[in-house]
Amino acid sequence: MTRISIDAMGGDHGPGVVLPGLKKVVERRPDIRFVVFGRREVIDPLLETMPGLKAVSEVVHCEVAVGSDEKPSQALRHGRWKSSMWKAIEAVKDGEAEVCVSAGNTGALMAMSKFCLRTMAEIDRPAIAAIWPNLRSESIVLDVGATIGADARQLIDFAILGAAMARSIFDIQRPTVGLLNIGVEEIKGQEEVKEAGRLLREADMKSMQYRGFVEGDDIGKGTVDVVVTEGFSGNIALKSAEGTARQIAEYLRAAMSRTLLARIGYVLAKGAFDRLREKMDVRKTNGGVFLGLNGLVVKSHGGTDAEGFAAAVELAYDMARRDLLGRIRRDLELFHGGQPEIAAAAPMDEATGTARHAG
Structure with a gap:
């Protein structure tokens, strides 16, 4: 059985969308179990109308819910240890669930995930990866908003994280990877991007095929399976x-x-x-995946409907079943084990435990 922890209070509609979404998943994935965190007085009456979902769900009462307009520092101050969002993440840390899904506040979810799960040993910063529809099929784009700015080492880490995710959910043995840039010529772009490109080309990793620089229109074309960028540019591309x-x-x-x-x-x-x-319909996309942490967290779109939330949960299910974390750890060890130290990471924000959030 695959156990998934759910922040039932997240998103624009809370349990009114979350629980019908879970009901759809149960009908399609009978080997799934849920630990649902939120206010019992809202959740229990809805579950009574969904006996199939109720039979595979454990409800944990949480009085506190993180608001959609709260800053990460505010959410941490009043929601750490006791909110439905924190408890859902903590269930992954404690081994009660393989992955957490929330439609709540992105900044708060990232800050809490970073505090609770911590980043992997080789990772300076986590990233948010989005599944992006394109003319060919789908691709993965990261980072789309976890942090602003990235040095060469962090861009390489994002490439490793994205390639592992592509192998896990697209079932591609050696996905193609490109660095988002203002042109495909090697002389163009910021020094960090050019350095990351050189190192990726020289590394010639078995986990990916590095194809060089790609431009913004290549995302929609599906030129590569994984597009790597830093969070500021990635978030603008996503919102655009x-x-x-x-x-x-x-x-x-x-x-x-x-x-x-x-x-x-x-x-x-x-x-x-x-x-x-x-x-x-952006509300029905599979959601963003937080990568680089010691645990899996999926962020569903806040304004999604039941089918969209179900898609996010099924993405979480697939990643847990295909051992995405194990793939990432093995790829990071293979690369960093044979590479000299690259560039130092940017300092983290002590108030939230993360680098500056891009939105």
């Missing part, structure tokens, strides 16, 4: 893509309702438009 998806959806909606002929055309092509809408 989400905004563009909403913009295109609005354009299509307006165009399809403009004339009678357009409305008839929409009816005839409704199946195709539904598939396009599903592909572009």
